[in-house]
Every structure is written in C-alpha cells, then in structure tokens.
Amino acid sequence: MTNEHLLVATALAAWKLNIERTEKLFFDLPAEKLQAEIAPGKNRLIYLWGHLTAVHDRMITALSLGERVRPKFDAVFISAPDKTSDLPSADEIKKAWSEVNARLLKGFETLTPADWLRKHSAVSDEDFAKEPLRNRYAILLSRTSHLAYHLGQAVLALK
Amino acid sequence: MTNEHLLVATALAAWKLNIERTEKLFFDLPAEKLQAEIAPGKNRLIYLWGHLTAVHDRMITALSLGERVRPKFDAVFISAPDKTSDLPSADEIKKAWSEVNARLLKGFETLTPADWLRKHSAVSDEDFAKEPLRNRYAILLSRTSHLAYHLGQAVLALK
Numbered sequence: 001m002t003n004e005h006l007l008v009a010t011a012l013a014a015w016k017l018n019i020e021r022t023e024k025l026f027f028d029l030p031a032e033k034l035q036a037e038i039a040p041g042k043n044r045l046i047y048l049w050g051h052l053t054a055v056h057d058r059m060i061t062a063l064s065l066g067e068r069v070r071p072k073f074d075a076v077f078i079s080a081p082d083k084t085s086d087l088p089s090a091d092e093i094k095k096a097w098s099e100v101n102a103r104l105l106k107g108f109e110t111l112t113p114a115d116w117l118r119k120h121s122a123v124s125d126e127d128f129a130k131e132p133l134r135n136r137y138a139i140l141l142s143r144t145s146h147l148a149y150h151l152g153q154a155v156l157a158l159k
Numbered sequence: 160m161t162n163e164h165l166l167v168a169t170a171l172a173a174w175k176l177n178i179e180r181t182e183k184l185f186f187d188l189p190a191e192k193l194q195a196e197i198a199p200g201k202n203r204l205i206y207l208w209g210h211l212t213a214v215h216d217r218m219i220t221a222l223s224l225g226e227r228v229r230p231k232f233d234a235v236f237i238s239a240p241d242k243t244s245d246l247p248s249a250d251e252i253k254k255a256w257s258e259v260n261a262r263l264l265k266g267f268e269t270l271t272p273a274d275w276l277r278k279h280s281a282v283s284d285e286d287f288a289k290e291p292l293r294n295r296y297a298i299l300l301s302r303t304s305h306l307a308y309h310l311g312q313a314v315l316a317l318k
Contacts, residue, residue: 001291003272007166010276010292014300039198039315113162117169132160133169141173141303148304149311156198156312 004113011140012108018147019101022052025154027094034090036157045157046090047082048150053097054078056104059143062120063136065107070096111136163272170299171267177306178260181211184313186253193249195316204316205249206241207309212256213237215263218302221279222295224266229255270295 001009026034026049034046043051054073061068073096076085088096116137119128128134160168185193185208193205202210213232220227232255235244247255275296278287287293 003163003276004161004166006276006291006294007163007170007272007296010294010296011166011170011300013292014297014304017301018304042315113166117162117165132165133172135165135169137166137169138173141170141300142176144300145173145177145303145307148307152308152311153315156201156315 002113008111008113008116008137011137011144015108015140015144016105018144018151022147022151022154023097025151025158026097029090031090033157038153038157043082043153045154046087046093047077048154049090049097050077050087050093052147052150053093053100055143055146057096057100059139060100060103060107062122062139063104063107063111064121065110066103069099069103108140116140161272167270167272167275167296170296170303174267174299174303175264177303177310181306181310181313182256184310184317185256188249190249192316197312197316202241202312204313205246205252206236207313208249208256209236209246209252211306211309212252212259214302214305216255216259218298219259219262219266221281221298222263222266222270223280224269225262228258228262267299275299 026045029045034049035044037044038048050073053070054077057068057070057073058078060066073088076087087093117132117135119125119134120136120139123131123134185204188204193208194203196203197207209232212229213236216227216229216232217237219225232247235246246252276291276294278284278293279295279298282290282293
C-alpha cells in the first residue's frame with residue numbers, strides 16, 4: 001500500500017472501531033433501557049441512536065455515495081430535540097442504522113485517496129479552491145468525532 | 160501539497176478543532192463549576208480535564224516527540240478514578256494542558272506523512288510488521304476520538 005492508501009485505511013479503521021462500539025452498546029439493549037436519559041433531563045438513548053443514524057444517513061449525500069436511506073429521520077432526530085416528537089421504534093432505528101452504515105462502508109470502499117480529497121457536496125467550488133481541507137475525508141473524520149462525542153454520553157446511561 | 164500531505168493536514172485540522180472546543184469549554188470556567196459532575200455520581204469536570212491532559216501527555220512518548228510534561232498526572236488522572244485522590248488545582252491543570260498541547264503541536268509539525276505511518280512506541284517491530292495500521296497516525300485519530308468522547312460528557316455539566 002502507498003502512504004496515501006495507508007492514511008485512508010487508518011482513518012477507516014478508526015471509523016469502524018467507533019461503529020462497532022456503538023453497535024455493542026445499542027444492539028440488544030432492552031427496549032425500556034433505550035428510554036433511559038444520559039443525564040437527568042437530557043437526551044434519551046433511543047434519541048441519540050436515531051440522531052447518529054440520521055447524521056450518518058446525511059453522509060451518504062455529503063460524500064456523493066448515492067441515495068439516502070431514511071431522509072424522514074431528519075425531522076425527528078436532527079431538526080427536533082428529544083421528547084418533542086413520536087420516535088420510530090427501536091427495531092426501525094436498528095434497521096435504518098444497519099442499512100445506512102452498510103451503504104456507507106460499501107461506498108467508502110469505492111473511494112481512492114484522491115476521491116477522499118475531493119470537495120464534499122455542501123461546499124462550493126469557489127470555497128473549496130480557497131479551503132482544500134473541506135474535503136470528503138474531513139467529513140469522515142468529523143463524523144467519527146461526532147460518533148465518539150455521543151458515545152461518551154450514551155455510556156453514562158448504562159453504568 | 161501532495162495527497163499524503165493533505166490527508167495529514169485534514170486530520171491535524173480535526174485535532175485542532177477538538178482542542179479549541181475543549182479550551183473554549185474549560186478555560187475561564189469558575190473554580191466551583193469545575194467541581195460539577197457530568198451526571199449524578201460520575202466524573203467531575205476538573206477530573207476530566209486532568210484526564211485529557213494526562214492522556215495527551217502520554218502521546219508525546221507514544222509518538223516519540225520528546226519528554227513528557229507531567230508524568231505524575233498519570234497516578235491521579237489515569238490509574239485512579241475521580242474522588243479517590245487530591246487533585247492538582249485548576250491553574251496547575253490549565254498550565255499542564257497548555258504545555259502538553261503546545262509540545263504536541265510543535266512535534267506534529269516535524270512529522271512527515273511517512274513519519275506518521277511509522278509504528279508508535281507501544282507496538283513491537285514484530286507486531287507492527289503484521290499490523291501496519293498500528294501507526295502514529297492511528298494514535299492521533301484515536302486520541303481525537305477520545306477527546307470528543309469526553310467533550311460530549313463535559314458539556315452535560317454546563318447546560
């Protein structure tokens with residue numbers, strides 16, 4: 001592998017590790033436990049799981065990897081805070097989470113290092129010419145941090 | 160910049176963004192607020208800040224960037240859980256945090272992409288030959304996630 005391939009492979013390993021940790025935490029959690037808040041008055045686990053699913057679903061578009069899986073999740077899990085909407089069931093979230101992340105992984109495999117360095121869909125050609133770090137790779141890294149951020153919160157509801 | 164330089168620069172930007180968010184959160188927080196728990200019975204903010212400082216201090220060694228700044232922090236902030244030791248003052252932690260992260264940033268600037276792909280200090284030559292992703296770049300990415308993980312917890316004490 002060339003250096004650029006190794007750098008991408010290292011970042012993909014970090015992504016996958018955080019996905020595995022998330023699945024270890026949420027999969028098979030009893031339904032009532034998903035209603036637990038991460039701290040008094042804060043988000044419930046089920047909301048965080050749906051939020052992560054929606055944010056990852058949006059990555060499919062941001063990275064130009066095809067059609068989104070559950071665009072309707074945005075209204076409930078991104079635009080609205082927890083406890084203001086009826087949420088999909090745990091089974092629906094789990095199904096969406098799995099489909100979204102499988103689509104992402106499959107898409108990631110098609111990208112060369114040069115592809116990762118292309119602009120993501122939310123930045124204009126003009127802005128990208130000035131700020132070349134607003135690339136697809138930055139989306140991968142920032143969403144890995146975003147996942148870790150909420151994982152740190154989610155574990156608080158379990159211990 | 161070559162692709163490998165751009166990939167490294169993108170990861171360094173992600174690191175710096177998380178460092179800035181952490182400093183925005185902890186710097187100038189009143190001393191009594193640093194005693195707040197992230198959730199009832201969980202870690203206090205001051206412990207998390209010291210923990211992050213100690214983990215980053217260990218990166219200096221892991222990445223072979225020179226001498227550590229505060230090896231004594233390990234006993235209080237890594238080996239021991241919160242509320243079992245007398246902690247350094249907020250001023251001492253802030254000073255250590257700033258020195259540690261300045262030393263890291265200075266060190267990061269000296270590393271070429273090929274350097275980032277060398278093994279980190281905690282992996283043997285033998286193991287690294289089999290697992291080339293256990294490189295210094297993986298340390299940078301995993302510590303960025305670690306920082307985001309605890310940042311997600313820390314914000315819970317503030318709102």
